[in-house]
Amino acid sequence: MIRLLHIEFIKLWNNRASKVLILAYFILLACIALIASIKFNIGPIKFHLAEQGIFNFPYIWHFNTYVAASLKFFLAVVIVSMMANEYSNKTIKQNLIDGLSKKEFIASKFLTVIVFSLISTIFVFIISLLLGYSFSSITEPYHVFSDLEYLIAFFIKLVGFFSFCLFLGILIKRSAFALGFLFVWFVGEKIAYGFLRFEIEATKNNWESITQFFPLESMSNLIKEPITRLGAAKELAKQVGEKYSFDYAVHFHELLIVVGWISIFTILSYTLLQKRDL
Amino acid sequence: MTVYRRTIKPQNIKFILDTILSINNLSKNYGKLKAVNNLSFTINKGHVYGILGPNGSGKSTTLGIVLNVVNKSGGTYSWFDGTITTHEALKKVGAIIERPNFYPYMSAYKNLRLVCKIKNIDESKINEKLELVGLLERKDSKFKTFSLGMKQRLAIASALLNDPEILILDEPTNGLDPQGIHQIRDIIRKIAGLGTTILLASHLLDEVEKVCSHVVVLRKGENLYTGRVDEMISTNGFFELKSENLEALAQCLEQHQVIKNIKITDDLLTAYLEDELSAKDLNEFLFQQGITLTHLVKRKESLEEQFLQLTNKTDH
Numbered sequence: 001m002i003r004l005l006h007i008e009f010i011k012l013w014n015n016r017a018s019k020v021l022i023l024a025y026f027i028l029l030a031c032i033a034l035i036a037s038i039k040f041n042i043g044p045i046k047f048h049l050a051e052q053g054i055f056n057f058p059y060i061w062h063f064n065t066y067v068a069a070s071l072k073f074f075l076a077v078v079i080v081s082m083m084a085n086e087y088s089n090k091t092i093k094q095n096l097i098d099g100l101s102k103k104e105f106i107a108s109k110f111l112t113v114i115v116f117s118l119i120s121t122i123f124v125f126i127i128s129l130l131l132g133y134s135f136s137s138i139t140e141p142y143h144v145f146s147d148l149e150y151l152i153a154f155f156i157k158l159v160g161f162f163s164f165c166l167f168l169g170i171l172i173k174r175s176a177f178a179l180g181f182l183f184v185w186f187v188g189e190k191i192a193y194g195f196l197r198f199e200i201e202a203t204k205n206n207w208e209s210i211t212q213f214f215p216l217e218s219m220s221n222l223i224k225e226p227i228t229r230l231g232a233a234k235e236l237a238k239q240v241g242e243k244y245s246f247d248y249a250v251h252f253h254e255l256l257i258v259v260g261w262i263s264i265f266t267i268l269s270y271t272l273l274q275k276r277d278l
Numbered sequence: 279m280t281v282y283r284r285t286i287k288p289q290n291i292k293f294i295l296d297t298i299l300s301i302n303n304l305s306k307n308y309g310k311l312k313a314v315n316n317l318s319f320t321i322n323k324g325h326v327y328g329i330l331g332p333n334g335s336g337k338s339t340t341l342g343i344v345l346n347v348v349n350k351s352g353g354t355y356s357w358f359d360g361t362i363t364t365h366e367a368l369k370k371v372g373a374i375i376e377r378p379n380f381y382p383y384m385s386a387y388k389n390l391r392l393v394c395k396i397k398n399i400d401e402s403k404i405n406e407k408l409e410l411v412g413l414l415e416r417k418d419s420k421f422k423t424f425s426l427g428m429k430q431r432l433a434i435a436s437a438l439l440n441d442p443e444i445l446i447l448d449e450p451t452n453g454l455d456p457q458g459i460h461q462i463r464d465i466i467r468k469i470a471g472l473g474t475t476i477l478l479a480s481h482l483l484d485e486v487e488k489v490c491s492h493v494v495v496l497r498k499g500e501n502l503y504t505g506r507v508d509e510m511i512s513t514n515g516f517f518e519l520k521s522e523n524l525e526a527l528a529q530c531l532e533q534h535q536v537i538k539n540i541k542i543t544d545d546l547l548t549a550y551l552e553d554e555l556s557a558k559d560l561n562e563f564l565f566q567q568g569i570t571l572t573h574l575v576k577r578k579e580s581l582e583e584q585f586l587q588l589t590n591k592t593d594h
Contacts, residue, residue: 006395007395091380
């Protein structure tokens with residue numbers, strides 16, 4: 001396992017584009033901390049974001065994982081190209097001839113995805129802990145370490161998204177086209193979502209029971225948007241007279257759907273590699 | 279073979295019976311096209327084999343199948359008597375196919391380091407092999423800055439990293455300039471001299487003729503001939519003769535029973551043989567007839583001529 005990771009590490013770290021993107025990703029992750037410094041001073045209105053409760057335990061776990069997940073596109077580019085480049089350089093052929101089995105080849109890529117996701121999760125955990133202890137009004141261990149399921153959701157979400165990228169890299173073999181396809185897929189899912197919502201809602205009220213199975217939709221369902229959960233936002237809604245109640249929690253069946261997609265993408269990637277002549 | 283088992287010491291048996299690769303009724307179809315059709319041959323340790331055939335005769339496909347990058351449609355193959363899986367076997371094989379494939383953004387040395395990691399071997403031999411192919415000074419240059427000849431030589435260095443049981447070369451001189459071709463052939467000869475088993479696929483006959491002891495001739499995916507290069511066609515060869523009186527020579531030769539036919543071009547007479555005849559006997563015969571020769575050479579058809587005969591024979 002270490003050998004497979006080492007092989008992939010050599011390939012990635014010697015590629016300048018990948019190196020820059022990976023570094024940029026982790027630097028941007030660290031920059032979440034900078035949100036704390038957002039302050040407005042417009043006449044009598046004083047606004048300091050860090051004091052709005054976004055860094056309160058345990059809410060911070062939800063907020064930070066949500067923000068951090070939006071940076072995943074940086075790594076998506078790295079992962080799509082690490083797969084597609086093997087095809088365009090034909091190095092995949094050489095790797096197999098040199099004695100890497102097809103299973104090992106997929107495993108080395110998939111392990112890299114796991115490691116990236118794991119490091120991101122640990123990174124977010126540490127940053128959130130530091131930010132929380134500096135700004136949170138609540139620091140009792142009971143509150144600090146509750147709602148940690150958001151970190152699990154974050155990890156699964158990243159692995160899911162990156163395995164999708166890996167699969168597209170193998171399927172399409174060209175990084176630019178694979179990323180384009182990812183976008184088209186995203187738009188397609190949204191259209192299907194909208195269609196189902198308006199067509200089915202009239203008769204039945206269960207359109208979400210279908211859309212929750214879409215790959216990208218299922219991943220974004222894992223961590224719902226946290227903004228409306230903020231005290232300030234709730235206040236605002238109350239004044240306007242709007243009442244809403246959302247379910248923000250991470251559900252086990254949602255995790256299960258994404259884990260299902262991870263296995264599907266990995267198995268499909270392997271099957272594709274098995275069947276294709278190089 | 280059972281006789282050998284009883285009479286020869288165990289360590290010698292191994293050497294005699296070592297089969298590196300055996301291919302049985304291997305087939306590959308691309309739709310209706312049969313790229314490889316019912317191909318069988320065996321590669322034994324210690325010989326230099328050539329796979330010879332025109333472009334598109336299935337050489338690369340055959341190698342692709344045994345190297346695990348092309349899926350077969352039928353038949354079987356086994357490495358080292360089928361004792362280990364294909365990808366484990368490939369760690370003991372050195373192979374370069376078609377074009378050299380490396381990571382363009384990595385230096386020669388780093389690319390070879392990666393190969394060592396894949397083959398799970400020590401990195402100590404990298405410099406030695408770079409030296410062998412004459413790339414040691416350029417080891418820190420990126421692969422993308424290399425010329426085709428250098429890329430090909432790096433591929434050979436990479437294939438030799440594990441001191442392979444067999445070295446597989448697919449068209450190693452394709453697209454190179456004469457100097458590059460010369461360098462590659464020198465390296466191949468050097469490696470063959472070390473006793474490494476080599477499988478060389480080529481459409482260049484003189485390449486195979488110069489290097490190989492055994493040959494597999496393919497045409498449209500079918501096996502036309504398998505065996506030693508010098509036994510490819512049972513031919514008795516021909517004489518190239520010159521004499522001051524060419525007409526008398528020709529008349530005299532026509533009476534000789536063993537001479538099949540005669541061809542005269544300019545002042546050179548070529549006499550093809552029906553049966554075995556030594557140069558000494560011919561010279562004696564002509565001298566008795568009062569003809570003195572100024573030039574006498576006995577030759578066999580080159581592989582190229584034999585190859586064309588062989589492939590034309592079955593041309594429909």
